[in-house]
Amino acid sequence: MVTTLDDTKRTAIARKLAEMKEIQKLLIENEQHLLREISDSEIRDRIQKMLDDDNKNLGIIETVNVQYGIQAEPSKNAKEIVQKLGQLMQSSELSLYEKVFQHELLKHQQVMSGLTIHKAAQKVGADVLLAIGPLNTVNFENRAHQEQLKGILEILGVRELTGQEPDQGIWGRVQDAMAALSGVFGSAVTQTTDKSDMNIQDLIRLDHSKVNTLFTELLASNDPQKIQEYFGQIYKDLTAHAEAEEEVVYPRVRPFYGEADTQELYDEQAQMKQELEQIKAISPSSSQFKDKIRQLMDAVGDHVRQEESTMFAAIRNNLSTEQTEQLATQFKAAKQRIQEKLAKQGPQGAATK
Ligand SMILES: [Fe+2]
Ligand SMILES: [Fe+2]
Numbered sequence: 001m002v003t004t005l006d007d008t009k010r011t012a013i014a015r016k017l018a019e020m021k022e023i024q025k026l027l028i029e030n031e032q033h034l035l036r037e038i039s040d041s042e043i044r045d046r047i048q049k050m051l052d053d054d055n056k057n058l059g060i061i062e063t064v065n066v067q068y069g070i071q072a073e074p075s076k077n078a079k080e081i082v083q084k085l086g087q088l089m090q091s092s093e094l095s096l097y098e099k100v101f102q103h104e105l106l107k108h109q110q111v112m113s114g115l116t117i118h119k120a121a122q123k124v125g126a127d128v129l130l131a132i133g134p135l136n137t138v139n140f141e142n143r144a145h146q147e148q149l150k151g152i153l154e155i156l157g158v159r160e161l162t163g164q165e166p167d168q169g170i171w172g173r174v175q176d177a178m179a180a181l182s183g184v185f186g187s188a189v190t191q192t193t194d195k196s197d198m199n200i201q202d203l204i205r206l207d208h209s210k211v212n213t214l215f216t217e218l219l220a221s222n223d224p225q226k227i228q229e230y231f232g233q234i235y236k237d238l239t240a241h242a243e244a245e246e247e248v249v250y251p252r253v254r255p256f257y258g259e260a261d262t263q264e265l266y267d268e269q270a271q272m273k274q275e276l277e278q279i280k281a282i283s284p285s286s287s288q289f290k291d292k293i294r295q296l297m298d299a300v301g302d303h304v305r306q307e308e309s310t311m312f313a314a315i316r317n318n319l320s321t322e323q324t325e326q327l328a329t330q331f332k333a334a335k336q337r338i339q340e341k342l343a344k345q346g347p348q349g350a351a352t353k
Contacts, residue, residue, distance in 0.1 A: 007229045007232065007233075009120070009123075009124050010070055010124060010128070010233070011072055012120075013068070013070075013120055013121065014068060014070040014071065014072035015074065015075060016113055016117050016120075017061070017065050017072070018072050018073060018074045020061055020110060020114065021058070021062065021065060021074075022074050022078060022079065022082045023106065023109060024054065024057060024058045024061055024110065025082075026082050026086055026106065027103070027106060027110065028051065028054050028055060028058065029086060029089070030089050030099075030103050030106070031047055031050055031051040031103075033089055033090060033099075034047055034096075034100065035047055035048065037096055037099070040155075042171075046148050047152075053145070057137070057138045057141060057142075060134050060137060061135070063198065063203075063332060064131065064132055065336070066332050066335050066336050067132075069131065069210075069233060069236055069237045069240065069339065070339070070343070071339045071340050085102065088102065095160060096156055097153065097157050097160045100153055100156055104150065104153060107142055108146060110142050111139060111142045114135055114142065117132060118132065118136070118139065125214075125217055125230070126213050126216075127213040127230075127233065130206075130210050130213055131206075140181065143181055144178045144181055144182075147181070148178075151171060151174040155170060197325060198325070198328050199321070199325050200249065200315065200324050200325075200327040200328045201315060201316075202328070203328050203332065204245070204307065204308075204331075205308065207237065208304045208307075208308065210237060211238060211241070212297075212300075214230050214234045214237065215234065215293065215296075215297040215300075218231060218290075218293060219290060219293065224283075224284045227284040227285075227289070231280075234276075235276055235280065236339070236342055238276060238300070239338070239342065240335045240338040240339050240342065241335070242273070243338050244331050244334040244335040245265075245331075246266065246269065247334050248327065249327065249331060250266060252327060253318075256318040257310075257311055257315075261306075264306070268299065268302075268306075269303070272296065272300060272303070275292070278292065279292045279293065279296065
């Protein structure tokens with residue numbers, strides 16, 4: 001009998017992700033505020049570009065939150081800090097230099113949260129690392145923003161202290177520092193550029209490969225506790241994915257994908273749900289458990305192949321780029337709602353009765 005699937009490590013990472021989202025919103029607010037206060041055109045251009053990146057990165061953080069599969073609230077402390085800092089940035093108590101200084105600290109915090117999540121994910125499991133992959137881009141860009149903010153601070157600081165312009169060469173140094181960074185982050189970044197414009201096929205494919213990774217991790221483990229944790233995540237991910245497909249994707253593709261093929265997908269998912277419920281009732285340490293998991297993995301594999309071959313082809317042939325991106329937004333929202341519903345079913349998670 002599966003008793004508890006509330007994995008504290010996974011939930012702690014979900015909370016950090018939720019906090020990153022709050023910080024990201026504050027970064028955006030701050031930059032909008034700084035644009036209103038700063039008249040220097042070079043500095044304004046740089047902050048405007050930062051704001052564009054940060055808006056795009058908010059979308060990426062939201063995608064990662066949903067992809068991760070567990071919804072959590074930011075801690076009370078984190079919420080309070082965000083609120084206080086927001087007020088401080090809007091007040092007239094701080095000079096422009098001091099505001100940019102606070103902003104740079106906040107960027108630093110965001111970079112460290114992103115890197116910490118990345119390191120923690122390496123400890124928790126390959127599926128978590130996969131889910132948070134797009135965060136690499138956000139971490140890299142925030143790190144590059146920090147370098148730019150250091151340059152801006154130098155200029156504003158010299159002006160505030162002396163009323164004079166600083167020596168030349170600041171932007172050159174900023175440029176060099178950013179070039180050095182792309183060497184450090186390089187490969188991670190090129191793989192994950194432009195994740196803000198993911199279409200429905202991208203999102204579905206990400207889910208499929210995540211659940212495949214979870215199956216592989218589960219089958220490779222002999223620790224009942226770990227097996228239970230992986231099964232809990234498989235249960236939640238498959239449920240949210242399947243329900244979101246049934247709500248958003250299948251009704252949309254039915255007219256051009258065909259009645260029979262679409263119905264087959266519904267039927268296969270109904271079968272999968274039954275198998276999930278059966279497995280839930282078996283002890284993870286029993287020999288039967290992994291046999292059942294293998295059966296489920298095969299069924300999911302067949303289903304996934306059908307979606308990624310004929311259904312994706314039908315989508316490509318019948319929907320415009322904008323339509324597939326709209327569908328992705330709807331799919332993400334539906335999944336988030338379903339994940340929240342699953343979380344409310346109790347502190348022991350979805351895979352318990
Ligand atoms: Fe499906
Ligand atoms: Fe699917």
